[in-house]
Amino acid sequence: MLMRITLLGTGTSTGVPLIGCNCEVCRSTELRNKRLRSSVFIETGTTNILIDISPDFRQQALLNNINKIDAVLITHAHRDHIGGLDDLKPYNYLTGNPIPVYSESNVIQTIRTEFHYAFNPTTDSIPQLTLFEIKYPLSFNINNITITPIRLFHENLPVLGFRIGKFAYLTDFSHIDNDELQKLLNIDLLVIAALRHKPHPKHVTFSRALEIIEAINPRMARLTHMSHTLGKHSDISLKCPPNVQPGFDNEMLTI
Numbered sequence: 001m002l003m004r005i006t007l008l009g010t011g012t013s014t015g016v017p018l019i020g021c022n023c024e025v026c027r028s029t030e031l032r033n034k035r036l037r038s039s040v041f042i043e044t045g046t047t048n049i050l051i052d053i054s055p056d057f058r059q060q061a062l063l064n065n066i067n068k069i070d071a072v073l074i075t076h077a078h079r080d081h082i083g084g085l086d087d088l089k090p091y092n093y094l095t096g097n098p099i100p101v102y103s104e105s106n107v108i109q110t111i112r113t114e115f116h117y118a119f120n121p122t123t124d125s126i127p128q129l130t131l132f133e134i135k136y137p138l139s140f141n142i143n144n145i146t147i148t149p150i151r152l153f154h155e156n157l158p159v160l161g162f163r164i165g166k167f168a169y170l171t172d173f174s175h176i177d178n179d180e181l182q183k184l185l186n187i188d189l190l191v192i193a194a195l196r197h198k199p200h201p202k203h204v205t206f207s208r209a210l211e212i213i214e215a216i217n218p219r220m221a222r223l224t225h226m227s228h229t230l231g232k233h234s235d236i237s238l239k240c241p242p243n244v245q246p247g248f249d250n251e252m253l254t255i
Contacts, residue, residue: 001145001165004043004254005189007247008060010224011035012195013080015056018228025228032233032248037080038171038225040191041066042164047143049073051162051169057084063250067094071142073134074103075171076159077110085115088127098128102140102147104160105133136160150180155202163187166255168218171225174202181215188255190218191247193225206230206239213244219255222247 009015016035017026025033037054041064050072054060069091075081088099101111108131112119118126134140139148150161152173161170166188170176173193184190190213195203203225204212213221221244223236230236236246 001044002254003165003167004252005167005191006041006043006064007191007222007224007249007251007253008039008041008064009036009054009056010226010247010249010251011037012225012227013037013078014227016226016228021228023228025232028232030233032246034249035226036060036249037083038193039081040169040224042167044145047071047145049142049145049164051075052081052171053084053088054080055083058087060249061087069099071100071102073147073160073162074101074107074111075161075169076154076157077103077107078172079114081172082107082111082114085111085118085129086127088129089125092128098130100130100132100142102132102134102142104136104158108133134160148183150176150183152176152180167191168216170212172203174200174204176212181212184216184218187216188219189253190216190221191224192221194223194230194246195225196227196229198229206236210241210244213241219243220253221245222251222253 036056039052039054042049047070048068136149148163152159152161153175154172168184169191171193192209194206194209223246
């Protein structure tokens with residue numbers, strides 16, 4: 001199955017540049033140092049799947065000419081991963097159908113609370129969403145695509161990564177069990193968070209991300225969810241092994 005993966009955003013919850021920051025990265029005019037909130041878009045030729053939908057989604061969709069979405073997968077309920085749900089409305093207008101959104105039960109509860117108006121049939125101009133519960137560890141299908149949920153921990157919060165064919169996406173986590181790593185062997189592309197160099201209780205560091213990449217041994221890997229403190233794209237690249245590179249917004253990869 002041929003897949004094209006577009007990195008819609010490779011930044012943290014604040015994005016890069018950080019408001020009010022005058023560091024070298026935030027002042028950079030190099031496009032690869034501009035990082036919107038993290039999300040990826042997957043195209044197989046028949047099925048288009050979005051993983052997470054950030055507050056920057058409208059801009060990301062216009063930049064990448066995203067005119068069709070068959071489903072949205074949500075890793076967890078933090079605002080930088082669900083904040084763009086309202087911007088699904090144009091896709092409802094295009095098809096006349098609700099957009100399927102897949103997440104765990106706690107995320108469904110948050111979506112129903114934070115976007116309560118979307119589930120009020122008396123309200124006009126609302127995003128039409130159909131919520132489906134992911135029951136980890138069970139895999140599930142979207143059209144002819146099999147999705148395998150991967151258990152991650154965002155400090156103490158259980159969150160999800162996803163494996164889709166030879167592609168896997170792991171963001172916003174500080175720990176992954178060895179049993180879950182086994183589910184990620186024999187892949188062509190791994191997109192993995194690498195927040196910064198300094199330890200963080202909720203996120204893997206650059207060095208830890210490289211250790212996980214080495215354990216999984218994908219054909220290639222891209223780093224995402226990178227803060228401004230991780231450095232400029234060119235500097236990060238110099239510290240990476242041959243099969244690893246920092247991702248950048250709007251990068252397209254085919255596997």
